[in-house]
Amino acid sequence: MHPLLTPINRFGLYLLAWVPLAGILTYLIAVPGKLGWLDAAVLIIPLCLVYQFVCLSAWYSCKAAPIQKSTGQRLWLTHVIAAAILSLLWVLLARLLAYGLSQMLAFQGLDLRLASQLSVLFGAGFLLYLLSVASHYVILAIEDSSKAEARLQETSLLARDAELKALKAQVNPHFLFNSLNSISALTSVDPAKAREMCILLAEFLRMTLGLGEKASVPLSEELSLLHRYLAIEKVRFGARLQMEEDIPEETKSVQLPPLLLQPLVENAVAHGIANLPDGGRVRLSGQSRDARISLAIENTFDPDSTPMRKSGLGLKNVRDRLEARYGKEASMRVSAENGNFRVELSFPADIEEVKR
């Protein structure tokens, strides 16, 4: 569909643009020649009404000859020939109209008086058509760029979606193999414990897969995943892993993106506790205030070892996900002081979302 015809107010604007053009044409025809103002107006107004439709047709030739894909020579040739033919037809129409009008008493001899101005009319028609071609090319370019932008936005959205999905489905292979190794060790010394660990691991995997499907989960669900995770790591690290938790009951119904905290806790163990020969502590804490919730994950770490460097990617992912969900409403603060690594997330407490 023609872009200038579809919304009716846009077509109105287009018609309005023709008013000064018609005025100029009237002036051009009336002043230098023998035509009076009335004669000129009577001719030009219907002629312009017709010609504005003719100029709209440039849209189709512009679409047929897109500026990027056609040679300059061909472009010029197409549009100049079209302009000449259409303008010629228009002049013929003007003569016909003038002849018709001259039959009326008031406009007697109009056709003769117009004769000297036909070249002006032809020139004007020619230029007006080319002007229309140029404007249509501009419109096409604008449409193209907005389309491209929309496509770009769509693809980047898709990419982020895919990334998030991959992130959610990710189970650290290190964790998996080490857990299996622990189970394999326990089978001979403590079969009951081995079975318990198998179940913990199965539950953890099932929850990871299940939670990844959802858009948001209550904090309580994320916590029970974390408890499984930490229980498994506790078997592996034994006394080296100490855990603390201080999360008020009322915050547990708050909604958050699934598996948001999990990578942070995993970092705390993998880059904190695992690097300490004598182990350390992982602490989860939370509080809600003024319809916001803040959650903190802290762990002891070894300041001399590579400074939690590998965890950079995981932190970035968490930050990206927070931003994707809450925009500027969310914040994430990371600090590493006195052997204590701390990540604090703060975002709007969203309890209503359960109903969705």
Add this chain to the structure above:
Amino acid sequence: MSKKDEKRITALIVDDEDLARLVLRELTQTHPEIEVVAECGNGFEAVKAVAEHKPDLIFLDVQMPKLSGFDVLELIGTDTPVIFVTAYDQYAMRAFEVHAVDYLLKPIGRDRFEAALERAKSRLGEKMPAAPELAAAARPPKQFLERFVVRDGTRVTLIPAAKLDYAEAQDDYVALASEGKKHLKQQTIASLEACLDPERFVRVHRSYIVNFERVVRIEPYGKDSRLAILADGTRLPVSRTGYARLKTLLDQRT
């Protein structure tokens, strides 16, 4: 028993996880010729135990706090055969394959364990590949050494790369200068250079690598050569190519 005439093999188990050590101990128990002389929960203990027991064979975990398996190998030298143990580390696994080191993946299966043990036995007395090369091959691309491990007797010192002022070649050793002290380490200066971030460390001379951050100024010194003056006043010779390298780095930074 036919095993009687077989030579006794003393072994060391090094892993920071109790359960992982347990598996290895259990697997060795069916081999009466193997005597586990010590179990170590970290790299420091391992270095000490190696000096004390001089084992014939070491089962060595790769991922351990402070000192990794590679660090331990670097500190104990290459005389003792090592079977590395790792859960999952694509780079380490490739390094083992390339350098034909025995390695076991967790969870460790009986068959795989037996095979590795056979291989290690047939190689008793053979030298291991040098640790720095192995560790370099196991490092992910574009990752450079963040710290060095040096040993003086059984005392192990860790030097973060940022605290290294310069390194000086001394025959088969390099002397690492850090905070006014020099630490000797058995490594060539070329292999050290290869592990260092070229944007922070410059080989200014055949025998010297300098931490770029420490250089305060360069002074001309005789024909064709210069001296680099470090923040603590140390003067290091700078060759012509060394000077060119310093200049390119300086241009990159400004």
